[in-house]
Each structure stands twice: as structure tokens, then as C-alpha cells.
Amino acid sequence: MIQKENIDKTRLPKHIAIIMDGNGRWAKKRGNQRVFGHKNGVKAVRDTVEGAAELGLKYLTLYAFSTENWKRPRTEIDALMSLLVATIHKETKTLMDNDVRLLAIGDLETLPKNVATQLSKTIELTSQNKGLSLVLALSYSSRWEIIQAVKAIALKIEQGEIQAKNIDKCIFEQYLNTQNFPDPELLIRTSGEYRLSNFLLWQIAYTELYFTNTLWPDFRREHLFEAILDYQCRERRFGQTSEQMSESINVNS
Numbered sequence: 001m002i003q004k005e006n007i008d009k010t011r012l013p014k015h016i017a018i019i020m021d022g023n024g025r026w027a028k029k030r031g032n033q034r035v036f037g038h039k040n041g042v043k044a045v046r047d048t049v050e051g052a053a054e055l056g057l058k059y060l061t062l063y064a065f066s067t068e069n070w071k072r073p074r075t076e077i078d079a080l081m082s083l084l085v086a087t088i089h090k091e092t093k094t095l096m097d098n099d100v101r102l103l104a105i106g107d108l109e110t111l112p113k114n115v116a117t118q119l120s121k122t123i124e125l126t127s128q129n130k131g132l133s134l135v136l137a138l139s140y141s142s143r144w145e146i147i148q149a150v151k152a153i154a155l156k157i158e159q160g161e162i163q164a165k166n167i168d169k170c171i172f173e174q175y176l177n178t179q180n181f182p183d184p185e186l187l188i189r190t191s192g193e194y195r196l197s198n199f200l201l202w203q204i205a206y207t208e209l210y211f212t213n214t215l216w217p218d219f220r221r222e223h224l225f226e227a228i229l230d231y232q233c234r235e236r237r238f239g240q241t242s243e244q245m246s247e248s249i250n251v252n253s
């Protein structure tokens, strides 16, 4: 297993996003109900968040529940929502101890009232923390986010507050849920699935993608460190050539 010491602290990604997948399969492999996998997924969340905080990451966004996940069986949705309330409540102390600020993106109005209440409580309580910003994507999907941005911009145009010809990337991004966060440099998906499942489609235009077969409940900080190390071996060219990239490194160093 790759050690934390091998990571170049001067070239850490500011923002890592994770699609936490594979809870159901993890439970099934053990002859258990899917919910057992979700419960064990919480351990992975705790360890990953602590690892990220310890490393000094600025933003960690976790895809916890998608718009499409509302189509799951009612019993699974209810169990997930109860687990969410209990976990946020229980982990508030860990967040405080690790100087972590909790935030959330998504269509939060669609969450059950007890989830929304617990979420706002912990968001408020941790709002002054200065370490890692932990962003939970809840009832989130990228197409929902983009459409609500378009609607909000259209309204501003109707009200004469924005001129259509002035809309650019910067203005558009102010209407996304992620308006205050940098784009993720690295996106991790667990469980051997190679798709994005409607997650941060706008924001990951130039993100490095990392897929691992590890099922989410087995994921630990060492897996996060391994992904970061893999990221650090890549050359991000942003449309330029490799030669141009090394020239700019030479000029800046």
C-alpha cells in the first residue's frame, strides 16, 4: 500500500470529488441486505474524510445520493435517509475535532424534513471551521443543477438584470451550486463502474478521472492517498502540448 509520505504536499489537488459506489454489492457478497453495505460505507466516509483533513485537502465532495436514487425501493431510500440523519448527528464531533466545515449541494428541498434540519444544524455549527470543506451531494444531479441555473439566469434576463450577450463561463458558474468551490482536479469512482452518473458534469470538464475496483465500504484513506499519487504522475495539458507544459514549468521555477 502506498504511503502518505510519498505524496508531494506542494502539488496536492485542492478539490477531490468521489462517487462512492458499490455498497449494495459489498453487502450481497456477504449474504446481507443492501442497507448493511450503506452502514459500512459510513466507516469509509469517516476514514476518507479524516485522511483528507490530515493531508490538508481544501475540498472533498462526496456523491451520497443522486436525483436518480429516488427511484430505488422505498425501504432502501428510508434506510438511507435515517442513516444520513444518524451519521451527520454522530459525526458532528469528528468534524469539529478535525476542523472540517460541512456543506451540501443538490435539491435539498426534496430531502425529508429531519434530514434537512440535521444537515442545516451541522452546517451552521461547523461553518467557522477553517480546514477541509466537506461537500455532500444530496438529491443532486448535474442536469438538475444546470437546468436550475438556466432558469435562474432566464429570470434575471426577464427582469432586465442581465443581458444575454454578456453571459460567459464566469457568470454561468455563479448560478451553479458549486459557485464558491474550485473545480475538482481529481474525480474518483469506486466499484469498477466507468461512468459519471450525472455528477458534476460541468465542473469536471478538465478533471483527472480515477477508477478503482475497490467497493466503497472497503475504501480507506490509503486508497485516497494512492489515487492522489496516481494523479501526481499525470501531466495535465489543458489543450497545450507536452513541450509547452515543461517550458512553463521551467519559466515558473
Ligand code: IPE
Binding pocket: 020, 021, 022, 023, 024, 025, 026, 064, 065, 066, 069, 080, 191, 216
Ligand atoms: C452507492 O452504493 C451508494 C448510493 C448510491 C446511495 P450502491 O447502493 O449504488 O451499491 P451498488 O452499486 O448497488 O453495489
Ligand code: IPE
Binding pocket: 019, 020, 021, 022, 063, 064, 065, 066, 068, 069, 195, 197
Ligand atoms: C451514483 O451511484 C450515485 C451515488 C454514488 C450517490 P449509482 O449506483 O446510483 O449509479 P448508477 O445508477 O449505477 O449509475
Ligand code: MG
Binding pocket: 021, 022, 023
Ligand atoms: Mg451503485
